[in-house]
Amino acid sequence: MQRRDFLAAAAGGMTAAFAGCVGEDDLDAAILDETLTLTTTTSTYDTGLLGDVNAAFEDRYGVRVEAVAQGTGAALETGRNGDSDVVMVHARSLEDDFIRNGYGVNRRDLMFNDFVVVGPDDDPAGIDGLDDVLDAFETFAETESIFVSRGDDSGTHAKELDIWDASGVEPGGEWYREAGSGMGEVLNQADQTDGAYALSDRGTFISQRSEVDLGIRVEGPIEGGPELLSNPYGIVAVNPGVHEDVDYDLAMAYIGFITSREGQEIIAEYTVDGEQLFFPEAVSADPNFQQYVPEGWSTDEE
Amino acid sequence: MTGMVPSLITLVEGFALLTWVGSGLLASVVSHLAPVVSTLHASLGSGFGLLDVPFERNYVESIVYVSLYVSLTAVVLSTLISLPVAMVIGFSEFPGKRLVVAFINTGMGFPSVVVGLVVLFALSNQGPLGPFDLVFTKEAMIISQFVLAAPVITGVSLAAVTSVEEGIRDAAYAMGGTRLDVALVTINEARYGIVTGILAGLGRAISEVGSVLIVGGNIASADGTSVTRTLTTAIQLEARQGRFETALILGGILVALVLLINGLLLRLGGGRI
Numbered sequence: 001m002q003r004r005d006f007l008a009a010a011a012g013g014m015t016a017a018f019a020g021c022v023g024e025d026d027l028d029a030a031i032l033d034e035t036l037t038l039t040t041t042t043s044t045y046d047t048g049l050l051g052d053v054n055a056a057f058e059d060r061y062g063v064r065v066e067a068v069a070q071g072t073g074a075a076l077e078t079g080r081n082g083d084s085d086v087v088m089v090h091a092r093s094l095e096d097d098f099i100r101n102g103y104g105v106n107r108r109d110l111m112f113n114d115f116v117v118v119g120p121d122d123d124p125a126g127i128d129g130l131d132d133v134l135d136a137f138e139t140f141a142e143t144e145s146i147f148v149s150r151g152d153d154s155g156t157h158a159k160e161l162d163i164w165d166a167s168g169v170e171p172g173g174e175w176y177r178e179a180g181s182g183m184g185e186v187l188n189q190a191d192q193t194d195g196a197y198a199l200s201d202r203g204t205f206i207s208q209r210s211e212v213d214l215g216i217r218v219e220g221p222i223e224g225g226p227e228l229l230s231n232p233y234g235i236v237a238v239n240p241g242v243h244e245d246v247d248y249d250l251a252m253a254y255i256g257f258i259t260s261r262e263g264q265e266i267i268a269e270y271t272v273d274g275e276q277l278f279f280p281e282a283v284s285a286d287p288n289f290q291q292y293v294p295e296g297w298s299t300d301e302e
Numbered sequence: 303m304t305g306m307v308p309s310l311i312t313l314v315e316g317f318a319l320l321t322w323v324g325s326g327l328l329a330s331v332v333s334h335l336a337p338v339v340s341t342l343h344a345s346l347g348s349g350f351g352l353l354d355v356p357f358e359r360n361y362v363e364s365i366v367y368v369s370l371y372v373s374l375t376a377v378v379l380s381t382l383i384s385l386p387v388a389m390v391i392g393f394s395e396f397p398g399k400r401l402v403v404a405f406i407n408t409g410m411g412f413p414s415v416v417v418g419l420v421v422l423f424a425l426s427n428q429g430p431l432g433p434f435d436l437v438f439t440k441e442a443m444i445i446s447q448f449v450l451a452a453p454v455i456t457g458v459s460l461a462a463v464t465s466v467e468e469g470i471r472d473a474a475y476a477m478g479g480t481r482l483d484v485a486l487v488t489i490n491e492a493r494y495g496i497v498t499g500i501l502a503g504l505g506r507a508i509s510e511v512g513s514v515l516i517v518g519g520n521i522a523s524a525d526g527t528s529v530t531r532t533l534t535t536a537i538q539l540e541a542r543q544g545r546f547e548t549a550l551i552l553g554g555i556l557v558a559l560v561l562l563i564n565g566l567l568l569r570l571g572g573g574r575i
Contacts, residue, residue, distance in 0.1 A: 037438060042542070046542070052524075058524055064523060066438060066519070066521045066530075068521060069520070069539075082426075082427030082432075083427050083437045184542040187544065188542075188544050208544050211543075245433075245435065
């Protein structure tokens with residue numbers, strides 16, 4: 001780099017004559033070789049989607065993306081501490097807290113898939129064919145069928161707790177097992193335990209289906225299941241007003257890329273075993289103000 | 303006080319010597335290791351075609367590189383600090399010595415996740431070392447493995463150094479040896495113990511998963527090159543994704559590497575084994 005600077009200085013006299021070439025120097029723009037730290041959920045990482053998205057982003061911007069796969073809670077906490085630049089998660093209520101407390105700015109809706117209830121094919125709890133996930137969860141409690149919970153403050157765990165809440169059942173006892181691990185690990189545990197069920201995002205389940213002996217027992221909204229099982233992903237930049245050394249401009253470039261037509265196409269075209277895992281929802285001609293603010297927010301709020 | 307000064311000089315000389323011996327030792331380990339590792343990879347690489355292993359050669363190579371780079375650096379650094387500390391403690395008497403030794407021995411069993419957490423707090427943007435921007439880097443992993451390995455190397459070397467009989471040191475003095483000679487004799491007598499300490503420290507560093515996962519973030523770039531992914535965190539990731547064969551293969555590589563390093567270090571340090 002120093003030698004290049006020296007050569008540039010030596011050639012200084014000539015540049016006046018070739019003013020048009022100055023533009024070439026812009027190729028050495030400062031963002032080259034910078035690193036963007038993205039904290040995200042295990043589901044976007046373990047499905048392999050991020051590999052495709054990040055490779056395309058790196059090609060286009062000449063920067064490196066370092067993706068750290070954590071649970072939604074941990075990913076937001078890392079952003080809260082200013083140790084990541086952009087956060088991609090799937091638990092709207094936790095994202096809203098993040099924004100309300102000033103840690104995140106410029107949230108966008110990114111994509112969605114859905115949750116499914118998975119379990120063994122012989123279905124000992126007898127929930128096959130139930131349309132309502134609340135009934136299924138109540139059945140788990142009544143029959144005391146083993147249910148492996150994430151138990152890790154992830155987006156999937158938050159959704160599972162919402163469902164227990166809505167069903168009015170307080171989970172607990174021998175049959176309810178908190179794994180405290182990622183989605184993949186929970187699927188493995190459910191697979192290894194006789195007659196165990198679990199709640200999974202469709203993406204991770206599809207990408208791991210060939211490794212485990214589990215099937216979908218209750219479908220999510222993509223296959224006509226209840227809306228309660230929808231699984232929307234959002235992306236939000238860490239507020240440079242709170243942490244001055246976050247790479248905010250790169251974070252916004254990343255958000256810009258992944259919510260662009262090109263980025264959304266990569267998401268739509270990402271398949272495992274011929275099945276689409278995520279459905280883009282960032283590009284739309286219709287206004288959608290609610291994606292920028294905490295859910296239900298209006299100017300009437302203080 | 304006057305009694306302390308010469309012994310301190312001895313220690314400084316001993317330290318210089320150990321630094322020289324230690325760095326030479328580890329440098330030769332690394333240089334011995336490089337061709338072996340590349341052979342290992344070459345054989346693995348040819349095996350990929352037959353076995354159709356579901357990962358790229360580049361992926362495995364970069365992971366092995368990161369693992370070795372982080373753990374060896376951490377162990378070299380902790381050896382450079384631990385040995386002189388062990389000599390100072392071993393050769394001097396001071397109030398609270400037992401407490402210090404007890405503290406070091408406790409450090410030998412310190413849980414790696416706790417070390418990871420503490421290092422994360424220290425390095426985080428919010429922490430005292432935040433401005434250095436070290437979270438999720440190899441340097442952060444080196445720091446946490448340093449914290450893990452240092453007490454082990456100190457503790458075992460201390461035991462080795464103190465077990466060298468005083469008579470041997472006295473004899474070296476009596477025969478007109480300089481302080482450097484005495485330090486040399488002591489180190490020579492204690493060398494098996496010291497090498498064992500370094501090996502134990504390395505074993506702890508390269509095989510732990512808790513702290514490097516927390517401070518390193520298990521990052522691989524989009525083209526499958528490891529940034530902060532080590533063998534242990536890669537195994538954890540593969541197991542999480544249900545790819546047990548890949549996890550097992552990586553585990554085999556890790557065990558082979560540890561075996562290899564042990565063999566080389568013992569050969570270089572011990573000669574007889």
